Amino acid sequence: MSLLKQKFLFLDCQTTGMRPPTGALLELGWGVASAEEQGAVMSRIVKLPEGHWLPGKVKEITGIRESMLEEGVAEEELLGLLDIACVSSEAAPALVHYAQFERAFLDDFFVRQGRELPFPFICTYRIARKLYPNVPSRNIRGILGYLGFPFREIKRAEAHVRATMEVWSELAKELAVLGIHDLAALNAWLEEKPKPKKKGAAPVKFEYRVDRMKRLELPPRPGVYRMISKSGDILYVGKATSLKDRVNSYFRGKKGRDPKKLEMMAQVWDLEVTECGSPLEAALLETDEIKRLDPPYNISLKAGRRELHFYNRDFTATSAEQSAEFCQGPHRSSNGIEQVRQLLGEVNEAQAKRVLYEPIAEETYASGYALFAAKNFPELAAPTARQLIALGMHSLRRLKKAAEVEEEAVEELMEEEAAATEEAEAAEAAESAEPLEELAVDLSPEEVAEKLDRVLLRAALDYRRAKGLTRMLNAEVRWQGAEGERVLRFRNGKMNADEPDGSEFPWRALGIQDYDRMSVLISEVQKGDYRVERYGGRA
DNA sequence: CCTGTATTGTCCGGTGGAAC
DNA sequence: GTTCCACCGGACAATACAGG
Numbered sequence: 001m002s003l004l005k006q007k008f009l010f011l012d013c014q015t016t017g018m019r020p021p022t023g024a025l026l027e028l029g030w031g032v033a034s035a036e037e038q039g040a041v042m043s044r045i046v047k048l049p050e051g052h053w054l055p056g057k058v059k060e061i062t063g064i065r066e067s068m069l070e071e072g073v074a075e076e077e078l079l080g081l082l083d084i085a086c087v088s089s090e091a092a093p094a095l096v097h098y099a100q101f102e103r104a105f106l107d108d109f110f111v112r113q114g115r116e117l118p119f120p121f122i123c124t125y126r127i128a129r130k131l132y133p134n135v136p137s138r139n140i141r142g143i144l145g146y147l148g149f150p151f152r153e154i155k156r157a158e159a160h161v162r163a164t165m166e167v168w169s170e171l172a173k174e175l176a177v178l179g180i181h182d183l184a185a186l187n188a189w190l191e192e193k194p195k196p197k198k199k200g201a202a203p204v205k206f207e208y209r210v211d212r213m214k215r216l217e218l219p220p221r222p223g224v225y226r227m228i229s230k231s232g233d234i235l236y237v238g239k240a241t242s243l244k245d246r247v248n249s250y251f252r253g254k255k256g257r258d259p260k261k262l263e264m265m266a267q268v269w270d271l272e273v274t275e276c277g278s279p280l281e282a283a284l285l286e287t288d289e290i291k292r293l294d295p296p297y298n299i300s301l302k303a304g305r306r307e308l309h310f311y312n313r314d315f316t317a318t319s320a321e322q323s324a325e326f327c328q329g330p331h332r333s334s335n336g337i338e339q340v341r342q343l344l345g346e347v348n349e350a351q352a353k354r355v356l357y358e359p360i361a362e363e364t365y366a367s368g369y370a371l372f373a374a375k376n377f378p379e380l381a382a383p384t385a386r387q388l389i390a391l392g393m394h395s396l397r398r399l400k401k402a403a404e405v406e407e408e409a410v411e412e413l414m415e416e417e418a419a420a421t422e423e424a425e426a427a428e429a430a431e432s433a434e435p436l437e438e439l440a441v442d443l444s445p446e447e448v449a450e451k452l453d454r455v456l457l458r459a460a461l462d463y464r465r466a467k468g469l470t471r472m473l474n475a476e477v478r479w480q481g482a483e484g485e486r487v488l489r490f491r492n493g494k495m496n497a498d499e500p501d502g503s504e505f506p507w508r509a510l511g512i513q514d515y516d517r518m519s520v521l522i523s524e525v526q527k528g529d530y531r532v533e534r535y536g537g538r539a
Numbered sequence: 540c541c542t543g544t545a546t547t548g549t550c551c552g553g554t555g556g557a558a559c
Numbered sequence: 560g561t562t563c564c565a566c567c568g569g570a571c572a573a574t575a576c577a578g579g
Contacts (some may be wrong), residue, residue, distance in 0.1 A: 015579055018542045023579070057540065061579055100544070101578045125577075139577065259576075 003172050003181055004035045008095040009085055009119060010168075012160035013102045014062045016052055020108035024052040026064060028078060029157025032089040033165045035172030041165075043158040044081065047072040063155040079113050086118055093183070097140045097164045099123035124164055126190060127171050134207040136262040143167050145267020146209065148230035151296060206254055206262075209269045215251060218244040222282045223275040224289060227297070230269040236297040239286035241279045247271060264297040278481065280488070280524045284495060287520045291513045301520075306512045309333055315341060315385035322507040329466050330507050330515050336458030340388045343455065356451055358441045368448020375449065376456070392460030395453070469518040473506050474535040477525060489535060493518060 010031050017023020026048065031041035045068055048054070059065055073081075096102045099121040110117050128135070128143050135146050140163050141154060147170040154163050175181075180189050209230070218225075220242040227236040227250075240246030250265055276282040290301045310322045310329035315337060319326035331337060342354040352358070352365040360368075376391050377383050383391075443451075473493045479486055491497045492506060493514035507514075525532060 013579090018579065022542090026579085055579085058579055098577055104543095137576085 001182060003175060003183065003186060006183060007032055007034050007089050007092045008122070008168070009089040009092055010041075010161045010164050011094050011096050011102055011106070012157045012164065013105045014058075014064065014157050014160075015105055016048065016055060016058055019104055023105075024048050025075075025105050025109060026054070026058070027062070027157045028082075029159075029161040030082065030085050031161050031165065032085055032092075033168075035169045038162075038165050038169070041158050041161045042081070042085075043156065043161070044078055045069060045072040046078055047074055061155065075109065075113065079109075079115075083118075089119075091119065093120045093122045095122050095124060095164060095168055097123070097143075097160070097167065098125040122186070122190075124167050124171060127175070127186075128167065130190070131171060131174050132207070134205065135266050136206045136208070137259065137266045139263060140164070140167070142263045142266035145229055145235075147171075148209075148269065150231040151229050151233040151235060151267060153296075206251075206265070208251055208265060210251070210271060214271060215247050216244075218247055218271075218273060219275060220244045221275055222277070222279045223273050224282050224285045226272040226289075226293075226295075227264060227268045228270040228272060229267050232270075234293045234295045235264050235267060236295050237286060237289045237293060238298075239279070239282040241282075243273050243275070247273070260297070277486065278479070280477070280479075280521075280528070280530070283520045283524045284488075284517060287516045288513065291516070301516055303512050307333060308507065308510075308512060308515055309335075310507070311337065313386075315389065322505040324505070327505060328463075330469060330510075331462060331466055332515075336392075336455065336460070336462040337385070337389065339455045340392070340459040341385050343388060343452070344382075344385060352448075355455060356448075358443075360441050360443055360448065364443060364445055365448055367445040368443070369452065371445055371449035372452040376453070388456060389459050389463055392456035392458075393463065395457055396460040396464070399457070468522055469515065470506060471534070472518045472521050472532070473510075473514075476533045476535050477521070478531045478533070479529060490521070491535060 010033060012029045013025055014027035014029075015023045016026050025046050027043060027045045029041060029043035031039050033039040045064065048069060054064065054066055054069065094102075094106075100123070103117075103121050107117055124143075125138055128138055132138075132143075132146065135142060140160060141151075144154075144163050144167055145151060147167060149163075149166050152159070154160055175186065175189075178189075180186050222239075222241050223243045224237060224239050225243055225247050226234050227238075229235055238246065250261070274285065276285060287301050290298050291303050294302060307320050308322075308330040309318045309320065309332065310326035311318055311331070312326050313328070315328070317326070322329060339355050342351060345351055347366050347369045349360070349362040349365065352360040352362075373380075377387070380387065472490060475490050477488045477490075489496055491499050493510050495517075524530075
């Protein structure tokens with residue numbers, strides 16, 4: 001029978017681990033189809049055996065949560081369903097992407113049911129590797145995009161099965177071109193030895209679907225670039241000082257590159273760029289474009305579920321909107337001020353974890369806290385958040401004065417602060433709620449006190465940052481461009497907008513995109529030779 | 540993150556042809 | 560006959576990459 005018409009049983013397993021003894025089958029997806037005719041796809045969540053649970057990482061990867069386990073079927077029931085599928089596939093082989101993974105689980109499954117595996121496996125990964133040896137990434141997403149299918153999220157078993165069907169529909173056509181027309185020929189071809197292996201020959205490069213000249217002819221000027229799939233999905237948006245250099249850097253080299261980026265590059269068929277007058281404008285356009293398009297391979301600057309936070313005067317409560325009561329901000333959900341607020345409760349192990357994100361023995365933390373208190377507020381038994389932040393501002397000013405001698409100190413601190421915030425946000429976003437193995441960190445009380453001092457500084461930096469961001473909402477940025485002076489005007493956070501000045505609470509109608517825009521503006525302005533003035537001010 | 544595997548890289552002794 | 564060295568295959572280690 002022709003390979004194009006040959007029916008196969010397509011399969012995919014989601015599991016709680018890597019291999020049967022440690023991991024258990026969590027979900028099975030299957031469907032019967034041929035290259036020319038896709039069939040229906042089914043899937044079932046499987047009851048986990050005693051002693052198995054859903055690891056946080058697996059929840060994150062699959063999107064399966066505990067509540068869904070309730071609808072899990074028993075293995076006997078699954079066996080029945082699978083037998084029905086085998087009948088309708090006429091006992092054809094199973095087609096699976098990276099079959100060695102599912103084989104282990106299904107083998108285990110059938111053995112435990114007192115049966116033998118009723119079908120052989122054919123691996124689409126192996127076929128793809130042979131057909132396209134130089135694709136940057138051969139995982140299911142990479143191959144799917146390389147073959148020109150639209151980008152989509154692939155998490156659950158059903159989506160994996162559909163993806164495998166689509167991949168096969170293309171691979172089968174390619175095989176036909178090579179004269180492989182039936183199962184026997186396919187198996188023989190897969191058995192063939194790799195190649196004679198030429199010595200000292202070309203060092204094999206990745207192959208991309210993007211037209212080479214298109215990227216080589218990009219202008220060496222600032223701008224925003226977009227990576228695009230064959231079907232027009234925007235996969236990634238980035239900015240560049242030189243579009244030509246930046247974009248081409250994605251296509252160079254083969255070793256040690258981020259696998260996520262390689263997966264993306266396998267799927268890129270086209271590029272689009274927007275030239276900008278300056279790196280500053282490119283950065284501003286980038287942040288807005290990421291919000292507008294929500295590209296799957298961008299990580300930072302995405303809106304996601306991020307929200308702005310405003311505090312009341314005493315920092316005792318927060319609101320998502322700025323108002324007379326909640327005037328202080330904007331801040332992100334995890335920030336230095338939040339850490340300081342955590343410092344107000346009882347001094348115990350739980351507080352240590354909330355403030356320092358590390359498990360620390362209760363006694364160590366308590367004596368560290370005592371040191372910190374004696375140094376910073378000897379007269380106060382229970383300082384308020386406001387007082388603590390004021391203390392932080394005080395230290396910050398002192399540090400800055402010292403920094404006139406030692407340039408780097410403050411910058412280092414700023415960088416550290418940014419990293420800490422990112423880390424906290426990442427932890428929040430991951431929401432994997434995995435009860436991490438809690439190894440108490442071995443710190444001295446002095447080190448704890450020092451860390452608490454840093455918390456105050458971080459809060460002060462956040463406080464100052466909010467002021468700085470607010471100042472940028474209505475500002476003019478001037479710099480010397482190649483063709484004379486250039487200026488960008490911001491009003492209520494929008495670039496070159498012509499609206500009346502905002503209210504006393506300028507963030508009231510603004511959101512995370514405005515916050516990011518102002519952040520980008522500040523960080524770009526710090527990098528170059530820019531002058532910032534209040535909007536409408538005269539030089 | 541982690542785990543299993545396949546591929547690639549490296550080191551080694553052995554071989555055989557060319558030069559003396 | 561001896562020496563040199565390019566080249567090969569086998570054994571083992573390192574690395575890359577798929578999966579959840």
